Amino acid sequence: MSEQTLFIVKPDGVQRKLIGEIISRFEKKGFTILKLKMFTFTKELATEFYSVHKDKPFFGELLEYMTSGPVVVTVVEGNNAVATTRQMVGATKSFEAEPGSIRGDFGLGFTENIIHASDSTESFDKEVSVVFK
Ligand code: CMP
Numbered sequence: 001m002s003e004q005t006l007f008i009v010k011p012d013g014v015q016r017k018l019i020g021e022i023i024s025r026f027e028k029k030g031f032t033i034l035k036l037k038m039f040t041f042t043k044e045l046a047t048e049f050y051s052v053h054k055d056k057p058f059f060g061e062l063l064e065y066m067t068s069g070p071v072v073v074t075v076v077e078g079n080n081a082v083a084t085t086r087q088m089v090g091a092t093k094s095f096e097a098e099p100g101s102i103r104g105d106f107g108l109g110f111t112e113n114i115i116h117a118s119d120s121t122e123s124f125d126k127e128v129s130v131v132f133k
Contacts, residue, residue, distance in 0.1 A: 004034065005081040005118045006127050007089065011069035012107075013114040014038075019072050022102060022115060025088060026076050035075035035132060041067045049130045061111050073131045082124065085117045 007026075009019050027033065041049070046066045053059050076085070090101025094113045097104035107114045118124035 002077060002079055003081040003121060004075055004077045004128075005085045005121075005124050006073060006075050006131070007085060007118075008074075008116040008131075009072040010112070010114055010116060011065065011071060012109070012112045014070050014072060016106070016114075018106060018114065021106075023072075023074065025102065026074070026085075029078070029084070029088065031076040031078040031081065031085075033074060034077050036072065037074075037132070038070050038072045039131075040070045043067055045130065049127060058111060065111055075128060075132075082118060082121055086119065089115050089117045 007022075009022050013019065013022065023033070023036075043063060046063050047054065050059070050062060050066070053062060056062075078084070088102060090097030090103035092103075092113060093110050094103040094107030095110070097107070099105060102115050103113055118127050
């Protein structure tokens with residue numbers, strides 16, 4: 001079933017020059033790129049984007065990191081997009097992510113984990129409305 005999802009190359013991914021590599025993986029997988037934008041999160045926008053985590057102990061660290069430099073946000077479309085994208089991204093803790101996934105191949109971090117992807121169609125609807133206002 002064709003669906004849409006969103007991923008964000010986070011500040012560490014941009015700084016490490018992984019934008020092309022990451023977008024290329026999605027294109028080669030067969031996804032269609034629908035939207036693409038580079039910007040830097042303000043504290044307010046990052047707070048809105050990550051509102052589900054606002055009471056978590058790591059929230060301050062997460063905001064600091066997400067506002068530390070430019071990000072690239074992309075909306076893709078394809079079969080089973082949400083679940084397939086999460087699989088391509090890998091586990092949140094990069095050091096535990098499967099080799100072959102983006103985090104598994106390029107990272108060792110936890111907070112700094114290269115890429116974000118929507119975890120459900122509901123999250124996608126909310127996230128796309130925040131970053132493509
Ligand atoms: P992401 O998939 O974007 O969703 C929330 C982000 O918060 C996550 O990736 C990490 O960057 C960060 N994160 C989640 N859990 C923790 C944690 N326990 N400690 C620090 N950062 C975290």
